[in-house]
Amino acid sequence: MLKDQKLQTKEWVNALLREHGINATAQRVEIAHALFCRGRHLSAEDLYDIVNRDRPQVSKATVYNTLGLFVEKGLIREVIADPSKTFYDPNTAPHHHFYDVTTGELMDIDGDDVAISGLPPLPADTELEGVDVIVRLRHTTAY
Amino acid sequence: MLKDQKLQTKEWVNALLREHGINATAQRVEIAHALFCRGRHLSAEDLYDIVNRDRPQVSKATVYNTLGLFVEKGLIREVIADPSKTFYDPNTAPHHHFYDVTTGELMDIDGDDVAISGLPPLPADTELEGVDVIVRLRHTTAY
């Protein structure tokens, strides 16, 4: 999805939003564009700063509401690795994460190579929502 | 550790704290006792309520500071499953969790049976801090 850099245009984001049943307003395109262009894990605050770097164009409330909408529509995914903030991940394919507790940085682990065996059956009346693997690591050298 | 219910006494908690290099003050014993007796995953607020159920005896600041101290000393462990609050787990043995997004409940998955294969090597200059597997599930029936 992110392989072809030429596709990371506003028009492409526009289409992407519509594919997910989201009205492509200017603010939503800004936010989605910021997240998909970078292809990295960003917090709501990060995105707020990025989108408003040049001049104010999206309010904080809209950033939060929009990210919530994107998650609900399956366009992006939440990553819960740090208790103090939620990260948003433009990659919705199954994959996992390294979380660097020294820097707070989150890195992808390709899901294709990872297998988890020995999980017990789900409790009654429940369905699987997802499996998150977070490999926490710490710098050995001073940082 | 939790198998012998007779051991979940204040005296036992006292010894446990000292074994971990923690001064066994009255408040710390209260908090540790509440968490280890139940053997479940509780948030700081949960513990504050439990400890102060009958009469006020531990302040909120002390609950937070004490839980931080317990984590630092390796007596308990943090579980990050819900972006809105941190859970504390008296079980420090390797294991994983079911997280019920409908109820917010956290359940143990025994770590002995679970194997994860295919993880890439750690990035340079980092050491493993831990691997958390969180299986998110949702109720299929109305709740």
Added chain:
DNA sequence: CTTAATGCAAAGGCTTTGCAGAGAC
């Protein structure tokens, strides 16, 4: 007496909400 621990209240950071105004159709 000296150090450690506690408690209160205030402050902080992230996120959500209420509601009025602006925009889209």
Added chain:
DNA sequence: GTCTCTGCAAAGCCTTTGCATTAAG
């Protein structure tokens, strides 16, 4: 005109911090 979206500010929650008080050794 109606429905949707946005923005501001206020409020909410969980958590941390500063500092004076109290307890411990």
